[in-house]
Amino acid sequence: MPRFSGKTVIITGSSNGIGRSAALLFALDGANVTITGRNLERLEETKQLLLKSGVPEKQVNSVVADVTSSDGQDQLVKTTLEKFGRIDVLVNNAGAAISDNSGVTGTDQSLDIYHKTLQLNLQAVIEMTKKVKPHLIETKGEIVNVSSIVAGPQAQPDFMYYAIAKAALDQYTRSTAIDLIQHGVRVNSVSPGVVATGFTNAMGMPDQASQKFYNYMAAHKECIPAGVAGQPEDIANIILFLADRKLSSYIIGQSIVADGGSTLVMGCQAHDIKTMMGM
Template structure:
């Protein structure tokens, strides 16, 4: 006769699964706030060993405390104050991760920013120095981190997820063209490295967010009030965001985890998932109802 009194709780539950990133180690650059912070939290909660990093020690500590407060053990967390645009900072990230966790399975190249011109110039009036700094952070640092982590990902058959932007899509970005140039180049780098590295079992993909409510705009010199005003305007105009809502960091973080999960996304190679509430799908003439125009 069937035993109906079996205990299906705790470890005896045959339907219970291990956290999907248990035993995996991930490095997330730019994880002191925004998308990187959210991704670090989700990875850690899903069993991963996580190296978080950023230049701002205070904000990085906020990320560390947030993860620990969620119930994650200190033994699963490696916090490193470092500048990912420097060779020393990159080497510290890789070495400290290996020293604490032994292996590297996932690299999330999230660090990036639109760097403002000190004079307030935009477009073609921006200085060449801004161009160099923008590409160094948004492109060159990704290239250098990829090269340094490659041998370790070859060993683990790992994953690389780059964080690009809809600014890199084939639409003009006249105000902050250097940032757009860097992200367009990053998209091509993602495609090319994906084909180069898949022979070693390494998958490379990327995410291209649209407007997301993070500290991105603040980093360009805008105060909180101005940042909120921009988000409110964009999310209330369907020609800007058809979904009429600004993205949240966890919206993008969930896509990062999807691309890092080989069971779920194994056949996706060298692609960029656009997450923008529909922004890149509309033209100005499509953003308004023809019927409303005819009735007016």
């Protein structure tokens, strides 16, 4: 029997990238899935991918909604309960590094960008967690948050608001994990490094430039020692692992880093020590 048979999963930000891949893997493994995003066309692409992969339509609840709005959050919870009758897993995947339209970065970014960044990457997670909490307590369910290696300890001077939000999300994961485990609900997260998704497009980078970015990162060992950019399914598989009570039952409040080794290297290691010493 599929390991998530009879279980229901809500995946925010599932109209592309990691969320889309997670939705497919959960559904193929027997889960009922609520997929959601703001873009109707991209969300429909996710739904059609599931259906063409053999997932019955009765297993899919597709909801066009803004997860940063209270109405959008309520719609996700309400329609999921109406269609499937329960909630077993919440995957807080929606997130983005929001660019300033004026092109500024670092300390010159506006407070408006700060508020929008934290609203999407942190506040929406807090609100969704609060609204789904009673249903997860009922099913002894799981929460998997999608963080990022930008949370630190390395500095992120260009997109510091995004880094701040993810660092706060890591603390929220740890804190809610201890708060909710007393009710039988587990909370964990995954922290991806460079993953080839629509993330850079959302920052305003066209497809060709995005591909050049991923290629450059993969080709430089100080960026990705593994020599390859991650793929959405690399992270989605970790999400399913953390949502699987049988496989990860003793993991509480942790974040699994999946970055091809990026956070283990320093810039100076990109240079040959013998060359540095003139040997």
